[in-house]
Structures are given as structure tokens and as C-alpha cells.
Amino acid sequence: xxxxxxxxxxxxxxxxxxxxxxxxxxxxxxxxxxxxxxxxxxxxxxxxxxxxxxxxxxxxxxxxxxxxxxxxxxxxxxxxxxxxxxxxxxxxxxxxxxxxxxxxxxxxxxxxxxxxxxxxxxxxxxxxxxxxxxxxxxxxxxxxxxxxxxxxxxxxxxxxxxxxxxxxxxxxxxxxxxxxxxxxxxxxxxxxxxxxxxxxxxxxxxxxxxxxxxxxxxxxxxxxxxxxxxxxxxxxxxxxxxxxxxxxxxxxxxxxxxxxxxxxx
Numbered sequence: 001x002x003x004x005x006x007x008x009x010x011x012x013x014x015x016x017x018x019x020x021x022x023x024x025x026x027x028x029x030x031x032x033x034x035x036x037x038x039x040x041x042x043x044x045x046x047x048x049x050x051x052x053x054x055x056x057x058x059x060x061x062x063x064x065x066x067x068x069x070x071x072x073x074x075x076x077x078x079x080x081x082x083x084x085x086x087x088x089x090x091x092x093x094x095x096x097x098x099x100x101x102x103x104x105x106x107x108x109x110x111x112x113x114x115x116x117x118x119x120x121x122x123x124x125x126x127x128x129x130x131x132x133x134x135x136x137x138x139x140x141x142x143x144x145x146x147x148x149x150x151x152x153x154x155x156x157x158x159x160x161x162x163x164x165x166x167x168x169x170x171x172x173x174x175x176x177x178x179x180x181x182x183x184x185x186x187x188x189x190x191x192x193x194x195x196x197x198x199x200x201x202x203x204x205x206x207x208x209x210x211x212x213x214x215x216x217x218x219x220x221x222x223x224x225x226x227x228x229x230x231x232x233x234x235x236x237x238x239x240x241x242x243x244x245x246x247x248x249x250x251x252x253x254x255x256x257x258x259x260x261x262x263x264x265x
Contacts, residue, residue: 013040013067014256016249017193017238018048024245027055031062037249043191043236044069044092052089059090068094068165068191068234070136073104076122084129094190095126096165098136109146109154116158123161134163134190139170142181152181156188163231164188169195169209169238172217182225191234192226194256207241211248213255223263 016039021030027048034042041064048055049069059066069092076083076095083095097119106112123133135141141152156164166189171178182189196215198208213219226232235256242248 013234015041015043015234015236017043017236019045020239020242021245031064033246033249035062037253041065046071049086052086056090066090066092068092068096070096070098073097087131094132094134096134096136105140112151112154113158116155119159119162132163134165136165137167137170139174142174142176156185163190165191167193172197178222179225186229189229190231191236193236193238195238206243209239211251219259220263223259227263
């Protein structure tokens with residue numbers, strides 16, 4: 001049993017969030033770099049989902065999967081049937097809410113509870129259609145909004161069926177401890193965005209982000225914690241503003257494979 005567990009963890013699918021390529025190359029070129037670097041698939045985002053049949057064909061031609069994608073909250077609520085159709089066409093099974101514009105963010109704990117209840121309704125509807133719902137964090141959900149609680153805590157408490165795609169880069173960016181969050185919500189985490197912050201000695205280029213293994217972070221204890229996550233299904237490579245997409249996906253995969261090999265449990 002232990003050997004099988006080790007094998008499963010080591011072979012956990014690696015995806016590339018295609019948002020990372022938006023300013024650097026075409027979708028077809030990006031998929032080529034993803035294949036060449038040895039990933040299992042990609043994670044989508046809303047702007048590339050306008051022609052799902054064409055997207056499915058491009059994925060099949062590249063022999064890549066897209067098991068999950070980001071959709072705006074507005075699209076899920078207002079175009080629910082279209083979201084379901086896109087997922088069925090492309091092969092997506094996890095719908096992820098990635099972002100709230102500043103003007104749409106609740107200002108109080110009560111406001112976040114109301115948002116969580118909306119998400120709970122959507123989660124039920126998606127589950128009835130064979131889909132899962134997850135939330136993807138940035139920094140604003142991690143900042144305390146009341147004594148002892150954050151928007152992220154509220155969302156997970158009041159939308160108990162919703163999963164979480166943890167963005168470790170944003171946890172690092174706010175100066176928090178990723179392992180604390182991973183341990184606290186281990187049973188809710190189904191995917192993880194892995195990106196690093198730049199070394200403090202560098203200038204603030206590429207938005208302050210760094211390729212995995214080329215930033216300030218000691219990733220060994222984080223990968224050890226990730227290896228213990230009971231529901232974690234995908235590792236996602238992301239870099240918000242890479243100057244070179246090919247460099248980013250290549251270096252990320254090398255670092256990921258090395259860390260996974262030494263941090264298996």
C-alpha cells in the first residue's frame with residue numbers, strides 16, 4: 001500500500017496555467033512548449049474558452065488534457081448552461097473562480113458570508129451536472145477582515161462543498177506561511193498553483209515573481225506538506241508575468257520533478 005501511495009504522489013498531474021502565456025506567444029506555440037517540457041496538461045482561463053470545439057481539437061492534437069479551468073463568477077452565475085457546455089466539450093471537470101475585481105469584493109465578514117452562500121448554491125448546481133467548484137485565492141482573501149478570521153476562512157466555512165485551489169505564490173507575497181494554510185485546510189485542497197517570489201536582492205522585474213526554484217523560498221518543507229494532502233489532484237505551474245514563457249515552463253518542471261522526488265512521503 002505504501003509503495004502505491006508513493007507512486008501515485010510522484011506521478012500527480014502537472015499542468016500549466018495558460019494565463020502565463022497570454023502576453024508572450026500564441027496558444028498553439030504555448031501548447032508546444034508545454035508538451036516539450038513534459039507536462040500532463042494545461043489549466044484554462046476564460047479568454048481562451050470562446051471556441052471550445054477548436055480548443056478541444058488543439059488539445060487533442062497536442063495530446064494534452066485540460067481537467068480544470070478558471071471562469072469568472074459572473075459567467076458562472078449568468079451563463080451557467082454555457083459554462084456546463086464548455087466543460088463538456090473541452091473535458092473540464094473542475095470549475096474554478098479565480099478573481100474578484102476590487103469593486104466586487106465584500107467589505108465585511110457578513111458580506112463574505114453572503115458571497116459564500118452564493119458559491120454554495122453554484123457548487124450544488126455544478127455537482128448535479130457532474131462538475132466541481134473551487135476557489136482560487138489571491139492576496140486579499142488572506143488578509144484579516146475580523147479578529148481571528150480572513151475572507152478565505154469565511155468562504156471555506158460557509159461554502160462547505162466548495163474546494164480550494166491554493167495559490168502559494170500569493171501566500172508568500174503577503175508574508176504568510178503556506179504550510180499553516182495547507183495543514184489547516186488539507187481536506188479542501190484539490191489543486192495548487194506553485195510560483196515563487198523574486199530574491200530580495202533582485203530588481204522588481206516580472207512583477208516580482210520568480211520561476212520555481214529561482215526565488216527566495218525554501219520549497220522542500222512545502223513540497224513535503226503537499227505530499228500529505230489527501231485530495232490534492234494537480235500541481236499547476238504559473239508565472240503572472242514571465243519575460244520568456246518557454247524558459248518558465250522548462251525551469252518550473254525541472255524544479256518540480258526534483259522537489260517531488262526528494263519530498264515523497
